[in-house]
Amino acid sequence: MNIDKRILMSPAFLAQALSGKRLLEEEVPIPQKCFDVLRSTKQLIPTPAIENQKGSVKCIRCGNVALQYFSEYPCGVCQQNHKYCRNCIQMGRVSECKPLYTWGGAAVNWPRHSQPLTWTGNLTTAQRKAAAQLQEAVEEKIPAYLCWAVCGAGKTEMLFPPLTSALKRGYRIALASPRVDVIRELLPRMGQAFQGVSIEALYGGSEHRTGMAQLILATTHQLMRYHQAFDVLIIDEVDAFPYYLDKSLMYAAKQAVKKQSTTLYLTATPRKNFRLQMKLGKLPHVFVPLRYHGHLLPVPKFKLAFRLTNQLANQKLPNAFRQWLIHRQNPKRQLLLFVPKIAMIKELKGVITSLLMEVDAISAPDQLEAVYAADEEREVKINQFRQKELHVLITTTILERGVTFPSVDVAVLNAGHDVFNEAALVQIAGRAGRSADDPTGEVVFFHDGKTDAMEKARQMIVEMNARGRKI
Amino acid sequence: MNFCLYCHVQLERSLTWTNWLTVEDNDVLCSSCADKLERISGERCEVCSRAWSSALCLDCQQWRQLGENIERNYSIFYYNDTIREMISQWKFRGDYVLREIFRNDLKDTFEKEFAGNSSMAIVPIPLSESRMHERGFNQSLALAEMLDAPVKQVLGRKSDEKQAKKNREARLRRNNPFFITEPLKQAVLIIDDIYTTGTTVRQAAQQLKLHGCPAVYALTLARS
Numbered sequence: 001m002n003i004d005k006r007i008l009m010s011p012a013f014l015a016q017a018l019s020g021k022r023l024l025e026e027e028v029p030i031p032q033k034c035f036d037v038l039r040s041t042k043q044l045i046p047t048p049a050i051e052n053q054k055g056s057v058k059c060i061r062c063g064n065v066a067l068q069y070f071s072e073y074p075c076g077v078c079q080q081n082h083k084y085c086r087n088c089i090q091m092g093r094v095s096e097c098k099p100l101y102t103w104g105g106a107a108v109n110w111p112r113h114s115q116p117l118t119w120t121g122n123l124t125t126a127q128r129k130a131a132a133q134l135q136e137a138v139e140e141k142i143p144a145y146l147c148w149a150v151c152g153a154g155k156t157e158m159l160f161p162p163l164t165s166a167l168k169r170g171y172r173i174a175l176a177s178p179r180v181d182v183i184r185e186l187l188p189r190m191g192q193a194f195q196g197v198s199i200e201a202l203y204g205g206s207e208h209r210t211g212m213a214q215l216i217l218a219t220t221h222q223l224m225r226y227h228q229a230f231d232v233l234i235i236d237e238v239d240a241f242p243y244y245l246d247k248s249l250m251y252a253a254k255q256a257v258k259k260q261s262t263t264l265y266l267t268a269t270p271r272k273n274f275r276l277q278m279k280l281g282k283l284p285h286v287f288v289p290l291r292y293h294g295h296l297l298p299v300p301k302f303k304l305a306f307r308l309t310n311q312l313a314n315q316k317l318p319n320a321f322r323q324w325l326i327h328r329q330n331p332k333r334q335l336l337l338f339v340p341k342i343a344m345i346k347e348l349k350g351v352i353t354s355l356l357m358e359v360d361a362i363s364a365p366d367q368l369e370a371v372y373a374a375d376e377e378r379e380v381k382i383n384q385f386r387q388k389e390l391h392v393l394i395t396t397t398i399l400e401r402g403v404t405f406p407s408v409d410v411a412v413l414n415a416g417h418d419v420f421n422e423a424a425l426v427q428i429a430g431r432a433g434r435s436a437d438d439p440t441g442e443v444v445f446f447h448d449g450k451t452d453a454m455e456k457a458r459q460m461i462v463e464m465n466a467r468g469r470k471i
Numbered sequence: 472m473n474f475c476l477y478c479h480v481q482l483e484r485s486l487t488w489t490n491w492l493t494v495e496d497n498d499v500l501c502s503s504c505a506d507k508l509e510r511i512s513g514e515r516c517e518v519c520s521r522a523w524s525s526a527l528c529l530d531c532q533q534w535r536q537l538g539e540n541i542e543r544n545y546s547i548f549y550y551n552d553t554i555r556e557m558i559s560q561w562k563f564r565g566d567y568v569l570r571e572i573f574r575n576d577l578k579d580t581f582e583k584e585f586a587g588n589s590s591m592a593i594v595p596i597p598l599s600e601s602r603m604h605e606r607g608f609n610q611s612l613a614l615a616e617m618l619d620a621p622v623k624q625v626l627g628r629k630s631d632e633k634q635a636k637k638n639r640e641a642r643l644r645r646n647n648p649f650f651i652t653e654p655l656k657q658a659v660l661i662i663d664d665i666y667t668t669g670t671t672v673r674q675a676a677q678q679l680k681l682h683g684c685p686a687v688y689a690l691t692l693a694r695s
């Protein structure tokens with residue numbers, strides 16, 4: 001958190017900057033003297049950061065209880081050994097030595113906007129129905145509500161009515177996603193739609209972080225810095241990595257909301273536990289089976305390529321893939337190519353480039369790029385692809401969700417690999433046919449042995465289409 | 472169950488004929504993390520450990536002209552991206568336990584390169600008070616304590632700015648931040664994490680020698 005320390009401190013400013021937060025001393029963005037005053041007047045309340053009772057240890061910030069993620073250091077200041085949490089250490093070390101601070105000063109009255117929505121578009125019938133349900137969930141303060149909407153249903157627009165309703169009531173809101181690309185893409189859209197509302201995006205490496213806006217867009221990790229802050233929490237892509245595997249993120253989400261609040265979960269591919277809860281009637285939900293343009297989801301085709309894993313390992317491309325490239329229905333469409341591992345990108349980029357050149361899919365090598373999680377030019381490349389400056393983009397699963405390209409064909413090389421689970425494959429298939437002008441798009445999974453995940457993914461898409469047809 | 476100290480993957484140890492009866496040396500890293508650390512091998516500058524094909528690198532020739540005050544620095548690893556991230560998580564994030572990554576290498580190197588001199592005192596580079604308050608531990612002391620030799624904290628440090636944020640020239644020029652709290656009349660081995668320009672080690676050495684220390688050596692984890 002970097003607030004300019006010369007900034008004029010006013011009580012209202014402090015309350016806005018600190019209420020709903022739970023921070024380490026060094027994260028509290030104010031001068032030392034001011035901090036001391038706030039602490040002595042009980043406006044900043046220290047709470048132990050590590051709970052250590054009879055051999056069970058818990059990190060209060062991230063909820064970690066696994067002993068392997070705790071360690072000790074000999075403190076040079078108080079000459080004692082302190083336990084510290086290694087699970088959330090990337091956000092600053094939490095240890096027994098230093099407390100976390102919560103705000104005990106004046107409550108903040110967030111503005112009640114009379115007409116917050118500056119978006120003038122229209123919702124489709126399906127979107128409107130779901131949006132009304134979500135709005136009701138917010139107004140009735142239903143603790144948890146799930147919106148199951150197929151890829152490309154227009155989830156962001158569906159959020160406008162519930163957000164409007166919340167802003168009219170003077171609520172504080174967070175929209176969180178496990179994926180940083182999603183947050184980056186959402187910021188300008190939300191800024192456009194709610195022009196009079198203070199909005200801030202928080203993610204590792206984002207600039208000017210104060211976290212004091214009424215509407216916070218954040219990666220789920222950032223929620224760890226909040227405590228009983230939000231009236232409405234929306235978690236987008238709730239089934240995405242790492243959220244569904246990382247208990248500490250679920251813990252963070254629970255900690256970040258007020259006691260009376262609504263958490264809306266958005267997903268295109270709910271996982272087992274959610275589906276079970278829905279079936280048991282324990283999780284109220286709404287289902288949106290149609291894309292915003294009213295067309296059905298493209299159903300993935302499976303193409304068997306013998307010895308595919310072997311061939312890829314030897315940097316050869318299977319003939320089936322080559323044939324498909326030559327005979328694409330619409331060779332003008334951009335191509336999004338998924339591979340299971342980063343290492344494979346580096347190995348295959350050259351071979352794929354020469355093959356694409358050979359079959360005239362691209363005219364120059366610079367029309368193809370590869371992108372992966374740790375790539376420093378990740379944003380630039382994704383943007384170039386969106387602007388159609390690139391014709392082909394090779395990627396790992398980082399682009400499986402959240403990012404929208406209007407008109408692409410999608411191919412997965414080695415769809416049988418472990419990283420492509422059911423949800424990932426449904427999401428990947430959902431990248432195609434996003435535009436009303438070109439709603440079809442091909443989706444092909446190349447494999448050398450069908451997996452359960454592939455079958456289930458296809459089945460899920462077929463079922464969603466069946467439900468969509470009924471409308 | 473054991474996990475890699477750095478990337479947290481589960482460590483797999485296969486049972487073989489050579490290890491089925493022995494208690495294994497505990498590796499703390501998985502093989503993929505361990506492989507990313509590069510040891511300095513082959514020819515090196517005999518004073519500062521930089522990979523160098525002749526006896527003395529250009530920097531050290533220059534130091535000689537200005538008046539050299541360390542006998543020798545020995546570094547174990549190249550300062551590559553992996554070790555940079557490890558060290559930064561260890562000392563800047565404060566992940567104390569990561570020092571275990573370096574324990575075996577540090578001990579082995581100490582025995583091989585310096586143990587001949589048993590009258591040597593181990594001296595860590597000190598932290599300023601404000602830095603200590605922030606970090607809670609001194610990384611240099613944390614390394615020194617892993618060696619089987621007496622550690623003597625005889626240096627103090629005036630408050631300072633972060634080294635890592637300075638360029639080479641600013642580092643070479645700054646005033647000596649160290650002072651002596653207790654004079655030592657024996658040879659000294661300074662322990663630190665990174666040797667960059669060698670200024671830190673030499674400034675510490677200067678103070679030690681001014682107060683009667685006959686010889687100063689250095690053992691550092693990484694040579695950048």
